[in-house]
Amino acid sequence: MTRTRQLHLNTNALNAGKHPAAWRIQDDPLGIVHIEYYRNIARIAERGTFDALFLADGPALPGTVAEQTWNSLEPSVLLAAIGSAVEHIGLIGTISTTFNDPYNIARRWSTLDHVTHGRAALNFVTTQNPEAAANFGLTSLPDREERYARAEEFVEVLVKLWDSWEDGALVADRSTGQYADVDRIHAIDHEGQRFSVSGPLNVPRTPQGRPVIVQAGDGGTHIAAKYADAVFSAQTVFEESQKFYRDLKAQAQRHGRRPDQILLLPGLFPIVGSTEKEALERKALLDSFLDPDEQKAELATKLGLEPDDLELDKPLPYHLLDTERFGASAGFYKSTLAL
Structure with a gap:
C-alpha cells in the first residue's frame, strides 16, 4: 500500500531576498525595516496555503552592509506584528542559544504563541559568527563543541519550562475563586553544567501546548533528533539528502521517537517570473550587480x-x-x- 504524505511548504523571508543584490530590484529597497514589507510576504504565503513564514537572525552586524541587506529586526517582536496581519500561517523565529538564556526565551516564545493563537515556532542556532561574541561581553566565540553542548542543555530547559504548566492548570473559576490549579504547575529545579533554573515559567501553557521547535543545519542534528519537530537542511545533492534523512530519522528512533515526529525541510532558492524567459532575465539582472x-x-x-x-x-x-x-x-x- 502507498502511504499518503503531506508536503510542507514554508517561506524564508531572508531580509530583501536570498540573492545578495535582491534589494536593488525591490519596490521598497528599505523594506527590511518596514513592517508592511514582511506582512505582505506573509499574506502572499498564506494565500498560497504555505505552512509557515521563517525569519533567520544573527546578533551581529555583518561586514557586507555597504552593499547587502541583513536580518535587522528582532524576530519575536517582528513575528508578533506579522501575526496580527494573517490568520493561519505559522511563524518561525530564530534565536541563538549561545547569547540568550532559556527562561527569557521560553517566556518570550510562550507569549508569542499566545499572541498569535498558537502559531509560534522557535528555530535554535548556536551562532558561528565570531564578531557576535564582542556584543555580549566575550573576547572570543566559544568553541563549536561548547556551543552545541550549551545548545543541548538550553533546549532541554526550554522544554521543561514549557511543560511546567499542565493542561487545565489555568482554571479562572469565578464561582469558587480559584484562578489556577497549583497542583498542575511544577518547578523544574534544573541543575545542569551550564544552567540552574528553578521554574516554573510565569506564562501559562500555550494554545498548542508549547511552541514548535525547529533546528537549522547539520551541526545540531543530534539535539534535533531528541527535541525538534522539524529540521531545515542545506542539502543540494540527492544521494547526500537521502543519507541525511535516514541518519536523522534513525537518531530520532534511538531517542524513543517515531520517525514521523520529525520533519525534514530542504531549502529551495527560486527566482520567479511570469515565464521562464522572464525568470532567467531577472536572474541575469541580479547577477549583473555582483x-x-x-x-x-x-x-x-x-x-x-x-x-x-x-x-x-x-x-x-x-x-x-x-x-x-x-x-x-x-x-x-x-x-x-x-x-
Missing part, C-alpha cells in the same frame, strides 16, 4: 580558504580544506563540498 571577485572571496571565507586558492575553471582544492577553519555553518560547508 562582483565575481567579491563573490569568490566570500566563498573562500566560508570554506576556510584564501581567495587565491580558488580558480573558477578548476575543481576545488580539496587538499587545502580544513574543517577547523571554515567560516560558515556546518550544513553549508558539507553541502557545498557535496555539490
Whole structure:
C-alpha cells in the first residue's frame, strides 16, 4: 500500500531576498525595516496555503552592509506584528542559544504563541559568527563543541519550562475563586553544567501546548533528533539528502521517537517570473550587480580558504580544506563540498 504524505511548504523571508543584490530590484529597497514589507510576504504565503513564514537572525552586524541587506529586526517582536496581519500561517523565529538564556526565551516564545493563537515556532542556532561574541561581553566565540553542548542543555530547559504548566492548570473559576490549579504547575529545579533554573515559567501553557521547535543545519542534528519537530537542511545533492534523512530519522528512533515526529525541510532558492524567459532575465539582472571577485572571496571565507586558492575553471582544492577553519555553518560547508 502507498502511504499518503503531506508536503510542507514554508517561506524564508531572508531580509530583501536570498540573492545578495535582491534589494536593488525591490519596490521598497528599505523594506527590511518596514513592517508592511514582511506582512505582505506573509499574506502572499498564506494565500498560497504555505505552512509557515521563517525569519533567520544573527546578533551581529555583518561586514557586507555597504552593499547587502541583513536580518535587522528582532524576530519575536517582528513575528508578533506579522501575526496580527494573517490568520493561519505559522511563524518561525530564530534565536541563538549561545547569547540568550532559556527562561527569557521560553517566556518570550510562550507569549508569542499566545499572541498569535498558537502559531509560534522557535528555530535554535548556536551562532558561528565570531564578531557576535564582542556584543555580549566575550573576547572570543566559544568553541563549536561548547556551543552545541550549551545548545543541548538550553533546549532541554526550554522544554521543561514549557511543560511546567499542565493542561487545565489555568482554571479562572469565578464561582469558587480559584484562578489556577497549583497542583498542575511544577518547578523544574534544573541543575545542569551550564544552567540552574528553578521554574516554573510565569506564562501559562500555550494554545498548542508549547511552541514548535525547529533546528537549522547539520551541526545540531543530534539535539534535533531528541527535541525538534522539524529540521531545515542545506542539502543540494540527492544521494547526500537521502543519507541525511535516514541518519536523522534513525537518531530520532534511538531517542524513543517515531520517525514521523520529525520533519525534514530542504531549502529551495527560486527566482520567479511570469515565464521562464522572464525568470532567467531577472536572474541575469541580479547577477549583473555582483562582483565575481567579491563573490569568490566570500566563498573562500566560508570554506576556510584564501581567495587565491580558488580558480573558477578548476575543481576545488580539496587538499587545502580544513574543517577547523571554515567560516560558515556546518550544513553549508558539507553541502557545498557535496555539490
